[in-house]
Amino acid sequence: MRTRVRGWRWRHNPLRRRSDVVEAWTTLVVAVLLLVAAPLAGAVAGQWAHDDAQTVAARQQADRHRVRAQVVGGVPQTMPSVEGGRQQTVRATVRWTPPGEPVRTAAARVPAGTRQGQTVDVWFDAHGHGVAPPPNGTMVWQQTLTMGVCVAGCTAVTVLLGNAVVRRLAMRRRLGEWEREWARTEPQWSRRRPA
Numbered sequence: 001m002r003t004r005v006r007g008w009r010w011r012h013n014p015l016r017r018r019s020d021v022v023e024a025w026t027t028l029v030v031a032v033l034l035l036v037a038a039p040l041a042g043a044v045a046g047q048w049a050h051d052d053a054q055t056v057a058a059r060q061q062a063d064r065h066r067v068r069a070q071v072v073g074g075v076p077q078t079m080p081s082v083e084g085g086r087q088q089t090v091r092a093t094v095r096w097t098p099p100g101e102p103v104r105t106a107a108a109r110v111p112a113g114t115r116q117g118q119t120v121d122v123w124f125d126a127h128g129h130g131v132a133p134p135p136n137g138t139m140v141w142q143q144t145l146t147m148g149v150c151v152a153g154c155t156a157v158t159v160l161l162g163n164a165v166v167r168r169l170a171m172r173r174r175l176g177e178w179e180r181e182w183a184r185t186e187p188q189w190s191r192r193r194p195a
Contacts, residue, residue, distance in 0.1 A: 049148065066133070090109070
């Protein structure tokens with residue numbers, strides 16, 4: 001019958017080796033790192049990603065403007081699909097009339113599956129180039145959560161890999177100690193003379 005004694009690595013014990021103490025402290029440090037440091041690293045990275053994404057979104061909102069335009073040609077006939085949370089877009093020629101200005105025509109990104117003659121919202125930058133719409137609040141939070149989870153996960157994996165290395169080194173040292181002690185003790189048990 002096997003009996004487990006909890007905390008034997010912490011108490012004074014003639015069977016306790018230095019590698020046992022190192023392994024016990026390593027386990028405690030790993031637990032603290034996994035419960036405190038990994039979530040904290042994820043929260044800090046998420047906060048940084050959120051601030052960065054909001055800055056980019058604000059800059060793009062200031063630089064880009066939306067125009068209600070009519071598709072006049074050049075629409076490839078493809079089935080709509082979703083990529084990364086956004087509907088797939090294709091290049092098409094659109095026409096619109098800004099207030100107090102002549103009619104304009106330009107190439108812009110329109111949702112896939114749009115037909116000629118439909119009216120759609122398109123985005124242009126300050127130079128008049130067709131661009132994707134600026135990120136909205138959902139996209140900012142998606143980036144925030146993705147970055148936070150990835151950093152927390154990578155931190156946890158790094159801590160666990162470090163723990164595995166320390167445990168492997170402690171086991172190698174422990175086996176070496178046992179082997180040296182057995183070399184001293186075995187002749188007494190077997191009544192054989194050391195070579």
